[in-house]
Amino acid sequence: METKDIQTAIRYIEEHLEEPLPPAQVAEAAYCSAFHFQRTFGILCGISLGEYIRRRRLSRAALDLMRGEKVLDVALRYGYGTGESFSRAFMKFHGVKPAQAKRGAPVKNFPPIDFAEGETDLACEIKELPAKTLVGYKVRFHGAPFGEERLLQEHAFYESTRGKQWLLFGASGGKAEEYAVVSDVTEEGYDYYIAYELDEWSGRAVFDPAVTGMDTKRCGFEVLRLPQCRAAVFSTPKSVHPIADYSALRTAIMRLLDRYDFEFAQAPERVVYHWHLPQREARYIEICLPIV
Secondary structure (H helix, E strand, C coil): CCHHHHHHHHHHHHHCCCCCCCHHHHHHHCCCCHHHHHHHHHHHHCCCHHHHHHHHHHHHHHHHHHCCCCHHHHHHHCCCCCHHHHHHHHHHHHCCCHHHHHCCCCEEECCCCEHHHCECCCCEEEEEECCEEEEEEEEEEECCCCCCHHHHHHHHHHHCCHHHHHHHHHHCCCCCEEEEEEECCCCCEEEEEEEECCCHHHHHHCCCHHHHCCCHHHHCCEEEEECCEEEEEEECCCCCCCHHHHHHHHHHHHHHHHHCCCCECCCCEEEEEECCCCCHHHCEEEEEEEEC
């Protein structure tokens, strides 16, 4: 049995997640015996067929709850006889209760395996991001936010504005997080901000020449008010230099977005650099895509 046969079965699972899926029925979609299919599936996917179906159902269930559906309706839809059994399984997988997920608590997302793209998983979390007031400066990038040109433009923008970054980093009190924000996306391009979170006094003082000794408005600094939003959050592995992983992660997301059950919201994209940490090997980067 080849990976294309597994892929055929995976598509069948996706189309029938709300129905009973006995192994023999799934194996039949791959034109294979149940025993041989389950054994091969486990070897190629690193997870049993039953566990894969369970994770996909619980992942889809979380999104249904976030859309406002009732817990019992979702439980019955995905084959749980009672709300209690569904809640136990949901809590074990997501780490939160179904009612908490309905209110926006972070949940896991387990996407369909896709051998066609050479990837077996791209994990993300669904989080409720708080409103943020940042101070930053921008440039207009050309192309699409997930286009190939972005990384080159990012590199040039960061390398050519170090002084502005140092000034805002100092004004932030040396916070561990730095931000990149994407907004005003059109067919021609988008605004790209480098930004920092300042406390209330510093947020005012950074624009006051009597405090800074300079006209910081000439630096292009402006206030960004990011709304509270729900987001699909993808993270790089923790390392001293996560930039290479960040580039790879952006490429993977670009290829795999159509595998997620997401409807994207009209809100700015946030990239959070967890940079100034006590342990440099703990650095990581989050890509936060706003969703409905």
